[in-house]
Amino acid sequence: MATGRIVIDAERCKGCELCRPACPQSVIQLAESLNTKGYRPAMLVDPLHSCTGCALCAVVCPDGCITVYRDLPQKQTSLPKYEMKETLAHVEAVA
Amino acid sequence: MSKQLLKGNVAFAEAAIRAGCEAYFGYPITPQTELLEHMSRRMIELNRVFLQAESEVAAINMVYGAAASGVRVMTSSSSPGISLMQEGFSYIAGSQVPAVIIDVMRGGPGLGNIQPSQSDYNQVTKTAGHGDFHPIVLAPANVQEAIDLTVLAFDLADKYLTLVFVVADGAIGQMMEPAELPPMRELPFERPSWALTGAFNRERNLVNSLYMGVEGLEELNFKLQAKLAQIQREEVRYETQFVEDAEVVLVAFGTAARVAQTAVQRLRRQGLKVGLFRPITLWPFPEDALAEVSERSKALLVVEMNAGQMLHDVRLVAGIHTPVKFLGRMGGRIPLPEEVEHETVALLEQLAVAV
Amino acid sequence: MDTVVFKQNHVQPLEKITYERPSSLCDVHTHYCPGCTHGTAHRLVAEVLDELDIREDTILVSSVGCSVFSYNYFDVDACEAAHGRAPAMATGVKRVNPGKIVFTYQGDGDLASIGTAEIIHAAARGEKITVIFVNNAIYGMTGGQMAPTSLLGQKTTSSPFGRDAQLAGMPIHMAELLAQLPGTVYSVRRSLHDARHVLQAKKAIRTAFEAQIDNLGFSVVELLSSCPTNWGMTPNEALTWVEEALVPFYPLGDYKVDERLQGRKGAPK
Numbered sequence: 092m093a094t095g096r097i098v099i100d101a102e103r104c105k106g107c108e109l110c111r112p113a114c115p116q117s118v119i120q121l122a123e124s125l126n127t128k129g130y131r132p133a134m135l136v137d138p139l140h141s142c143t144g145c146a147l148c149a150v151v152c153p154d155g156c157i158t159v160y161r162d163l164p165q166k167q168t169s170l171p172k173y174e175m176k177e178t179l180a181h182v183e184a185v186a
Numbered sequence: 187m188s189k190q191l192l193k194g195n196v197a198f199a200e201a202a203i204r205a206g207c208e209a210y211f212g213y214p215i216t217p218q219t220e221l222l223e224h225m226s227r228r229m230i231e232l233n234r235v236f237l238q239a240e241s242e243v244a245a246i247n248m249v250y251g252a253a254a255s256g257v258r259v260m261t262s263s264s265s266p267g268i269s270l271m272q273e274g275f276s277y278i279a280g281s282q283v284p285a286v287i288i289d290v291m292r293g294g295p296g297l298g299n300i301q302p303s304q305s306d307y308n309q310v311t312k313t314a315g316h317g318d319f320h321p322i323v324l325a326p327a328n329v330q331e332a333i334d335l336t337v338l339a340f341d342l343a344d345k346y347l348t349l350v351f352v353v354a355d356g357a358i359g360q361m362m363e364p365a366e367l368p369p370m371r372e373l374p375f376e377r378p379s380w381a382l383t384g385a386f387n388r389e390r391n392l393v394n395s396l397y398m399g400v401e402g403l404e405e406l407n408f409k410l411q412a413k414l415a416q417i418q419r420e421e422v423r424y425e426t427q428f429v430e431d432a433e434v435v436l437v438a439f440g441t442a443a444r445v446a447q448t449a450v451q452r453l454r455r456q457g458l459k460v461g462l463f464r465p466i467t468l469w470p471f472p473e474d475a476l477a478e479v480s481e482r483s484k485a486l487l488v489v490e491m492n493a494g495q496m497l498h499d500v501r502l503v504a505g506i507h508t509p510v511k512f513l514g515r516m517g518g519r520i521p522l523p524e525e526v527e528h529e530t531v532a533l534l535e536q537l538a539v540a541v
Numbered sequence: 542m543d544t545v546v547f548k549q550n551h552v553q554p555l556e557k558i559t560y561e562r563p564s565s566l567c568d569v570h571t572h573y574c575p576g577c578t579h580g581t582a583h584r585l586v587a588e589v590l591d592e593l594d595i596r597e598d599t600i601l602v603s604s605v606g607c608s609v610f611s612y613n614y615f616d617v618d619a620c621e622a623a624h625g626r627a628p629a630m631a632t633g634v635k636r637v638n639p640g641k642i643v644f645t646y647q648g649d650g651d652l653a654s655i656g657t658a659e660i661i662h663a664a665a666r667g668e669k670i671t672v673i674f675v676n677n678a679i680y681g682m683t684g685g686q687m688a689p690t691s692l693l694g695q696k697t698t699s700s701p702f703g704r705d706a707q708l709a710g711m712p713i714h715m716a717e718l719l720a721q722l723p724g725t726v727y728s729v730r731r732s733l734h735d736a737r738h739v740l741q742a743k744k745a746i747r748t749a750f751e752a753q754i755d756n757l758g759f760s761v762v763e764l765l766s767s768c769p770t771n772w773g774m775t776p777n778e779a780l781t782w783v784e785e786a787l788v789p790f791y792p793l794g795d796y797k798v799d800e801r802l803q804g805r806k807g808a809p810k
Contacts, residue, residue: 095556096556100562103570105574107577107776108576109576109780128570130575146559147736149561150560150740152580152581153573153580153584154573154580155562155580155584155587158558159558159561160556160557160558160559161556161559162556163555163557235636237636239629240658240661240662243626243629244629244659247630247633248636249633250620250622250630251622251630251631251637252636252637254630254634255637259633273623273626274623277622277623281621382600382620382634384597384600384641384642385597385616390618391619392612392619392620392621393619393620394620394621396609396610
């Protein structure tokens, strides 16, 4: 199964939630915090790294806030892959 | 070039073509239809754009699109059609793109009739659409002037990025006179920098009359007003005849001015001190020049083919010191020189008694 | 944003971007309400402009209604037409820019009510423009009045008892109507209510622009869209209403596809 992640432009997001039912993995939630426009932006909450990078969320996003990344098949690396991904996803979601 | 016998409507059209009109959009309406017909043949021959629109509303919005694309563009119509085009006039004014409109006026209100009239004076000079703007309005009194002012209209439209009207009554549109056409101008190779041509290797262009913010729209209006003030300073045009010593000065434009001119010439032959003041720009109205004439004369007689529309502008200039009388015919009637003479003589007699 | 992410000391990329904001959209926030599918329609058009590489050749004619600010959102030359007149203005633009790509972006009030004369005649002339018609069955910008495409029984601020056919007539099917005109080479209806339909809509938009690139004639894509705010629904409820109320009344389909467009992406099988 392919894996991936999404990055949501939290300032552009209006918290409309169209991406939530579109997501087959149910890994999108609204943040508790508000952006500067007063919306609760969508965020990726994907502790098990189940996002497949299918981009259906981005397809339905009316505000073009979502960038989708899909992992490429990797040769062996020194750093376990999920750690790197989780860190990136976490950083992006918080940012 | 030599003179040829030309119908007014054809003269308008051919003058526009020679002035570099690249696109024409119009709709048939009497008494200007020959203009559209001439365009339908000549523009296609010259590989330029001619399109008969589905309505005057569509025609003026096509003009708006072509104007926004930076080409010399024109439409023509007559009074009821001009009413329909008002929407587009206002958007064109708000967007500050150049366009030329020929209005061959007919009798109103409503469907009125197809006889010559000057009843669009208020509409074109003051109420050409919603919002604060005035088009430049040029009023020819013969076919040669129809040609010359049409060429001027394109130049002024480009110079000020504004709407320019050339208004004639049906008589000027329909009559034939000897006149000389200008040589054909070369079309410009490039479009203006602001024109819609696709944002290739440059920032995108926007042609728009929408300003949601109060500041932005007021700023636009200040700019428009400054431009109109400059036009008022620099583009006033008029003609005078025998006004230096005239006791009564007739004020008239277009066909009414030709009738008035005949009356003035006849009365002068009788030794009566009468003159003629003919505004060529109806907007900007030649206020200062008329004020001077008004101060020197004892009374003004306004002659129009309407119920007295320019009359109000004349009265504003004349103030309370110079009496202003009015002779108008409506419903498509052209006043006869005899009527004008009679009215002028009566006014002179009144003035003599008053003294 | 980089298209690939490299891990330090490694040359092999870890991931690639599979979906990102199209470059033909300006980097601005739109005024559209949360969940309004105008944004989706904008994105699809921008993606098509990117894919066909025609952004620098394209001129947008905006309309009046909620789409009035679309000129702020597409990174193309643009103008703003009077209400309903976009097809006429686009005609003026296209006739003097015959080599450029000209499209209008209009709502249902603009296209199917005040601008019917202009849209019908642009289609009848086979004007070589592309029309993106966003049908959300309501006047959004003025606050939710009845539109020419409002459904029977639909309550709006100007049909408080529900649209009554005796009083207000029947809703208009524009895609079918425009398909009747000989100048039309492509007239289809799509919906934006879920991801699958959004992707189908994009293919149709692409075909519509290709029809213009090939100089074939008038092309129009009607997009069934939502208006959560004026329908009084959440954005997801509104999409459900599109699916359950609008789609049955306005059947999705290809009402005219010129034979020269057959077999392309988005064309019927």
